[in-house]
Amino acid sequence: MLITCPYCGPRDVIEFTYQGDGNRERPQPVSQDLDAWNAYVYDRLNPAGDHNEIWQHSGGCRAHLRVVRNTVTHEILSTAFARGGHKSAGHRTEGKP
């Protein structure tokens, strides 16, 4: 599996660390809504199909990336910086030409 890091280009998956489901929304720090916190800490979507994920380029620039990956085919549909503002043009790194 190759992940295209917007800084470093297409790199092998062994350089990256999976940092979890990218759909989770962290409640406001002062929030006392335990259900919301519970959903954030424990609930994972685990879809068979396109999945929004956070990966860290831990063996490279250490940036966190928002990666859309198909969990069935392992196709990477897009990668972008998790930090706003630097979105890369959805590199398609896998799948049919």
Added chain:
Amino acid sequence: MSSRRTETGGRIDRLRTIRFTFDGAPYTGHAGDTLASALLASGVTLFGRSFKYHRPRGLLAAGVEEPNALVTVLRGDVREPNIPATMVEIYDGLVAVSQNRSPSLAWDISALNQLGGKVLSAGFYYKTFMGPVIGPLKGTRFWMFCEHFIRRAAGLGRAGTAPDTSRYERMNAFCDVLVVGSGPAGLMAAKAAADQGARVILAELEARFGGSANWSGETIDDAPAADWAGRLVGQLEGNDNVRLLPRTTVWGYYDGNTLAALERVTDHKEVAARGEPRQRYWAIRAGTVVLATGSFERPLVFPGNDRPGVMLAHAAERYANEYAVLPGERTVVFTNNDSAYRSAVALKKAGAAVVAIVDVRSDVSSEMSRLASEADAELLAGHAVVATEGGKALTGLKVQRFDLTSGALSGDERSIHADCLAMSGGWSPTIHLASQAGARAEWDPGRQAFLPPQPTQRWIGAGAFTGSFSTAEAIAEGRAAGLQAAGGTASLAPLPVVEAVPGDPDPAPVFEIKAKGKSFVDFQHDVTAEDVRLAHREGFVSVEHLKRYTTLGMATDQGKSSNVPGLAIMAEALGKPIPEVGTTRFRPPYTAVSIGSLAAERFGDLKPERLTPMHDWHIENGATMYSAGLWYRPMIYGLAGETVEQAYVREAKATRESAGIVDVSTLGKIAVQGPDAAEFLDRVYTNMFSTLAVGKARYGLMLREDGLAFDDGTTWRLGEQDFLMTTTTANAGKVMQHLEYFLDVIWPELKVTVTSVTDEWAGAAIGGPKARAILAACVKGTAVDNAALPFMGIVHGEIASVPVMICRLSFSGEMAFEVYSGAGYGTRVWEALIEAGKPFGLVTYGLEALGTMRIEKGHVTGAEIDGRTTARDLHLDWMLSKKKPFIGSAMMDREGLIASDRLQLVGLVSLDNRPFNGGAHVVEELDEANPHGSIGHITACCYSPALGKYIALALVKGGKARHGTRAFVSDPLRNRFGPIEIVSNHFYDPDGSRMHG
């Protein structure tokens, strides 16, 4: 043994004679021979004994699918078992031995198993040995006893025990087009893609490129097919864009068009050239893959189909044409399709007598009848072979009339004298890699075979792989695939012209001839047609279960020849069509792969060693080192004759009496800098850091999002926007990743950078009543008295002209200081401190004494912050700020995390004056015979010189309420039971008067 080598022909080098041994006997062959062809040429018919019944077995095939003729190759002390003789190229000095026989191949005592055939049916071992539920063996470990003998009787080759001294290599390769298989289709694809300028890798699992062109006897562009192929290979060799990989099996097709291949670089050589590895593992990332992997001929299933001399028709043809060996002098061909007629003609041309062609079909085309007469063979249409005769070689066979639709046999048996039976049960495309790539194979009723599915990755099929069995089709599809893979457009240029024997590619749907006797489906695992039916009678309906119960297709050949016949027989038993029964998915590897090649250069201890700047000093000064994660740290600085306990007790005692120094360079250190650094730390730590004054340090605790304790350490405020965070040695990486995640993903608005500076600083902790005096004696540029350097204060100065940063903080419980300097000056500062400490009785101490003093103080480490404990469990709730939210603050007060019966940190004192063991349980009532009722466990233990007792830290249910009560330690594994007292974890100097001084 007579020579079966023909006078002319073949693609062997008759001028080069090669000498080798098989089972100790000397043989010769020629360059270009495999072990199989060379032995066959020498008249050998018996190559091995079968797995279960020890039946004599000969060659079935000529290629990688060979199930019977498995040999062990010996090189010095190293033995490699289970290699098909068809895949071993001979070289001078080759030593090969047969397998699964005792005492010898010809006289095998276990062949008596054949007499017990009924008993040794599918599932025999499960039923008999695994679990007798009645009788005298009920509930015994009878299986355990029997297993030893059964394992020895069954099985294939024996693995060696000598270390493999060979060198293996790993290569990463990138290409636009990977072509797998070098038959006419693969060669055309490689050529077409290379001509487009694409970077091409062509992998061929055999030694010789060309595939079927080497033995088909066909003519391409007016030249023998083999010459045509040779010319094409020559052109590819001259192209810089093309990498040719002979002897390279592509064995795995993974995500993202990544393929794994094994190149056997020197297995065929007597001596490897300098620098050559034995095998090379290729990880290939291909833009597009052209699968031109060809097809396998299937055996027919009939009684005695495993007798030596019964082989696949194309294999007989291949031995004759490619290796110039006649598998027999009187050959009978037995087929359900047209392709075997070509084989018959080829064998005839090579000099064998083809006595008869037995065809299960009664309607044979006129073209085939013509081929039969060309082969001078009697055509027995509408007949089937029902038995074979002979021992270690075929002597004859019996045929009967056969009805294609009913499968019924009729009429008298007729005996035919023959020493070779060439059979063909149709062809199965080699779809393994396509199946691995993720798609389900599709049954084609015409070809009676599973055809490759629609691609789910970027591959294109060509040739027999797609079910197009003629060479003309292979050439056309190969060129089209190569062009498409390289991004070219379809070519209208004329294709090479093929002259070939005609034939209908569709076989008759006949897989088995049902007659009396053992009919083998899986030759290597000795699975018969009757075993498959027995599995069905016993209720196995899923093909996956059938496979596992009968072990059909589970031998080293992975059912390359047996899968489809096995499925067909199962389908018939179930009364279902084959596509409804389905096929099993192929998994990597396609053929056996040496573990050595997977490891390649990566073996032994692969972890980097992290050494502190003072490492060499520790070694030179008698430290016993031990590994803590990747780090090496001094355990003790033992004196001659001291035990470990004596050493750490001496070190700890001396520290508390005068002073001790310890290397703390391994602590994780992270520079947290920026305008929002203080705010960030407030969010990360449970306690406040924004209120910390510059030049002061504070002990901090971090929680995880779920509210459990994560890590602790001190953080120093070096400037308004500049903090130095320390973490535990073990968690340095995890904390760094934690901080980066929150800064990058959750709070991108915070202007903070985090930098790992663990390796930039050397650290020495010096503690004890004399510590301050020692510092005062060697530090320049700053005072270190109580006013200048109060508890948790930081000063900057110099030691031995090296700038240092000193923070007064204590892990040992004594008045203590951490002295940090640039890593490169660590030893210089350390030595200066040692020198200054000499008049004060300063000792060096290691991790054992460090641990002892922290246990005496009741400080927590990773043993207590174990991912299950909360701040409250560890009595750190005073650190939980109520003024601000922090990571974990919302979740830490959940019901289960504040329950009163949680495991809480306590101290234990041994009442029988014997040592504790880490991990031992704490119980309320001692029951040595039946240990139970654990209320907690010991996390750390030592002999405390300060208390003169054996003590421990423990996590005990509702621990705080148990202070002052008695309990027991229960450690059945180490047989340590005894009374204890539960006390506070603060054993020593609980009010901290010593460290505050």
